[in-house]
Amino acid sequence: MKQRIYIYSPSSAVRNKAALRRSVARLKAMGHEVELDAAALSSHMRFAGDDATRLAAISRAAASGADVAIISRGGYGLSRLLPRLPYDAIARASEHGTRFVGYSDFTALQNAVLAETGAVTWSGPAAAEDLGVEGEPDDIMQACFEDLVAGQGEGTGWQLPRAEALAQPLEVRGPLWGGNLAMVASLVGTPWLPKAKGILFLEDVSEHPYRIERMLTQLLYAGVLEKQKAIVLGQFTNWMPVPHDKGYKLQTVVDWLRASVDVPVLTGLPFGHVPTKVCLPVGAKVTLAAEGRDAFLLWGHRGTHAHGHGGHDHQH
Amino acid sequence: MKQRIYIYSPSSAVRNKAALRRSVARLKAMGHEVELDAAALSSHMRFAGDDATRLAAISRAAASGADVAIISRGGYGLSRLLPRLPYDAIARASEHGTRFVGYSDFTALQNAVLAETGAVTWSGPAAAEDLGVEGEPDDIMQACFEDLVAGQGEGTGWQLPRAEALAQPLEVRGPLWGGNLAMVASLVGTPWLPKAKGILFLEDVSEHPYRIERMLTQLLYAGVLEKQKAIVLGQFTNWMPVPHDKGYKLQTVVDWLRASVDVPVLTGLPFGHVPTKVCLPVGAKVTLAAEGRDAFLLWGHRGTHAHGHGGHDHQH
Structure with a gap:
């Protein structure tokens, strides 16, 4: 059309x-x-x-x-x-x-x-x-x-990394919000940080993991992370490891985040400064459903009564 | 001693x-x-x-x-x-x-x-x-x-850039706070941002001016800048201009800051990721006194009744 x-x-x-x-x-x-x-x-x-x-x-x-x-x-x-x-x-x-x-x-x-x-x-x-x-x-x-x-599309699906397969199925529902971590962090304390208690997705580019961690500490200490129903990490790309890291890497930050909040943290969302990016409705009420290595974000009509498999899987 | x-x-x-x-x-x-x-x-x-x-x-x-x-x-x-x-x-x-x-x-x-x-x-x-x-x-x-x-020292002085000489003498008094801009910005919205209404000093390293500006927008929109009696900028060093800047530079950010707040903005403080750094008491009540191109931060006993020239000038 x-x-x-x-x-x-x-x-x-x-x-x-x-x-x-x-x-x-x-x-x-x-x-x-x-x-x-x-x-x-x-x-x-x-x-x-x-x-x-x-x-x-x-x-x-x-x-x-x-x-x-x-x-x-x-x-x-x-x-x-x-x-x-x-x-x-x-x-x-x-x-x-x-x-x-x-x-x-x-x-x-x-x-x-x-x-x-x-x-x-x-x-x-x-x-x-x-x-x-x-x-x-x-x-x-x-x-x-x-x-x-076309005004179509009811959701998106992706595979979690093998090492992060879920032991228990997960289904939570709430407003989807977030996007670029540096921009979201820069809104903390201002009138323009959403008060959403839902599903926060984040990505960034050209930020070393220690800077990603520092931005996440701001969201953590501001009370933003703990009130979410889930945190979904997209792609964090184009940063350079340095010898000083000595084993500190993106996964270190993901591990630190999981230890710091009592909220499910899923990774691998195909979104960020990468060619493969899905479309995600910021502000819409969505269902995040995941089981094993399969994860779905659903915002169509079927999403309201989904059991984890109602949406399109664009990783076809 | x-x-x-x-x-x-x-x-x-x-x-x-x-x-x-x-x-x-x-x-x-x-x-x-x-x-x-x-x-x-x-x-x-x-x-x-x-x-x-x-x-x-x-x-x-x-x-x-x-x-x-x-x-x-x-x-x-x-x-x-x-x-x-x-x-x-x-x-x-x-x-x-x-x-x-x-x-x-x-x-x-x-x-x-x-x-x-x-x-x-x-x-x-x-x-x-x-x-x-x-x-x-x-x-x-x-x-x-x-x-x-030695537990001595009652203040520090420096010269403002020639183009930023003050038309009117300035004297304000309040708690001195701040330091590295990225760290101060990362505290916005957390329990660890001081509520000080005083003299905020800022420096940073390896941050492009557009990132400096973005961090300043966070302090601005959080209401932090407008309630200060003065903002003092130290050294912002080790960033690389890029062709995309097309005239956008550190001074552009200083100009934007001055247009955005109704608070005096002084520059040139000898502090930052540079060899020449003075010592500054974070949390102490200080007097900022400036006239023409001469600026002083005073925290000694004389600072309490200074008329702008009571402190040591370490730019000797």
Whole structure:
């Protein structure tokens, strides 16, 4: 089904214009109508235009009436805009069917919108960075994104690492929230950290495990982790081990986290700064169901009475 | 005057043992009695011993009765220990005359001690990293540290950058707090962020200006910045500009900060991950006095009735 897709730039300037063009071409080839925001290629220092330009772009995306409003890329810039975001316009657009989608820096907007309005936005690909890659985009990412564009999709599934297979089946239900750990941690103590007691998912890039741990201590000491029903870790990539680590690694942090909270911690979620990223509804009530090595996040109608296997498994 | 100096390792493992030995030799050559904690050279992954080992080392430093308890080095590790630090023992030792001194990761302990007990600790050098350098240690750092060891020193002075000379004289008074920005930001929303309404000083290393700005947004949105009487920026060093910056730099962040808060922002404080670092009493009531390009932080008796020029100027 032909859908309307609006591409805009709320964060860093797009330097790779070819990638953005490829994303537009691919979306059109899928049969969709694509509109590029007037400031999508703006540049002001690191940013896709100055603060006023980016705020106006976000407002245009919210007013577009598109089925999907997708960011061109992440980077940095939304933190500066949090006091002035058009929260009501985003919430209204979301209620009227616009799926806002993005990740990384976009996490700040998503969680702030959730905290301010309760509206649902989507963690998922960025146009230039994911849909505009050279060569064929990741097929799982594409399948999940196509479900999102079509307004379909009831969940996602993945395999837990072998060493982390569950001894007991797990099923919990609550609002899904989170995204990029650095952005979530940067919201602690501010008005824009959601008060959700649900399922917190986290990913990050180019952060050494000791920094991941330090950010998690902030969430821990602020009381955020203990009140969740589950913590789901996505991909933490592109960090460099150093000789000083002497055995300290990402798994050390996962072990420390499990010892520090009385909340189930699942790993391996296919989401993060990696090609294979699923789409996840931030702010939606979801069911996390896992048994053995099979884990599912379910948000469709079937999710409300699922016994762990009701959703699509995009790891097909 | 011969003083007792206790060296311990609360954070990262000391890899440069020669530097630690040099610091011991230098302190002895200055006529002091030096005691090296039993676990000062311990190593457990990145850390100077596991959590229990480092907690015990901190307790021994607090029980040492030394005039000065100085960290061997910073790094990472204190964030993990915040719920279990021997706060009362540190506060008692501080009241009985032990000056706890360090910086970087030590910022977490200093501000947590301030939040929990109100006790004063000192931002200043680390033994291996500053006193143990090859060649001659920085003379301003040494002069300030010797004042601290002797229990002397009533303040510090520095020159503001030419472009930031004050049009109006400034004099404010309140508790001094802060230190490493990443550590201070990581305390936001936790029980260990001081509620101080005073003079907040900040420095950091290896953080790109956009990350410095993001950390400052957290302090801003949490209401921390606006309630200060002044913000004093130290040295922000060892970050790499990238082509994507296109004019975005540290000064951009300073300008943004000044536009964002209704609080005086002074720069150029000789403190940070640099050889020239003064000693600063975290938790003490200080006077910040500045006129033209001359700035002073004063905490001696004269500080209470200073008109801006009562303290030592270590930029001699």
